[in-house]
């Protein structure tokens with residue numbers, strides 16, 4: 001029965017990091033490998049869901065699977081547009097991607113050259129849209145799950161994101177801990193939901209975190225039947 005628990009559900013998952021061009025050869029990026037997002041995708045497929053994966057820069061391979069549609073993007077604006085286009089038909093959004101909050105105000109159309117005796121270069125950045133907050137504010141039937149990657153004041157910061165981004169869940173990880181966060185195979189996370197005490201999970205493989213997150217969705221749909 002477990003293999004069909006999520007039959008009929010469509011889960012929209014973002015994974016990996018967005019990139020913002022500085023000039024034709026340089027960009028601002030982050031250390032997301034896509035492992036966490038892939039783990040959610042695999043757990044959702046294993047439970048019989050249809051999955052739409054919107055992926056930025058990743059270092060893992062997404063499988064060929066009849067129930068999986070992969071859409072590749074580069075920038076935050078592209079990730080927003082692509083994710084928004086599938087949001088209405090999704091039953092849940094899981095935002096595991098690491099999204100660039102800012103982008104260069106102008107993208108130089110030629111490679112920026114170092115001038116003779118130049119010691120400093122300033123690049124102005126402008127704010128990117130917040131994908132989770134934008135879609136969270138538009139949700140009707142969807143369950144919206146975000147992540148929070150923090151290096152300090154984990155629970156306070158994650159609590160603010162839960163409310164501001166209209167999320168039903170925030171998966172908070174302290175990325176300053178060894179074995180948790182960007183690039184590694186494991187994660188130690190705390191699950192936040194409105195009006196509930198935070199739930200701290202032990203250090204787990206990302207695969208197991210993905211399975212537990214999909215379980216949360218499955219249980220919630222089970223209860224609302």
Ligand code: PMT
Pocket residue numbers: 015016031032033034035036037076095096097098099100101128129130131132133145146147148149150161165173175181182183184206
């Ligand atoms: O890919 P891995 O190497 O496996 O690493 C996994 C991970 C550490 C990237 C992942 O577990 C994680 O924490 N992803 C969120 C990283 C992040 O951008 O966190 P944040 O605290 O800055 O953002 C909070 C939430 O808002 C996230 O769900 C993020 O996807 C979303 N966001 C952020 C900024 C923005 N402009 N738009 C967004 O939608």
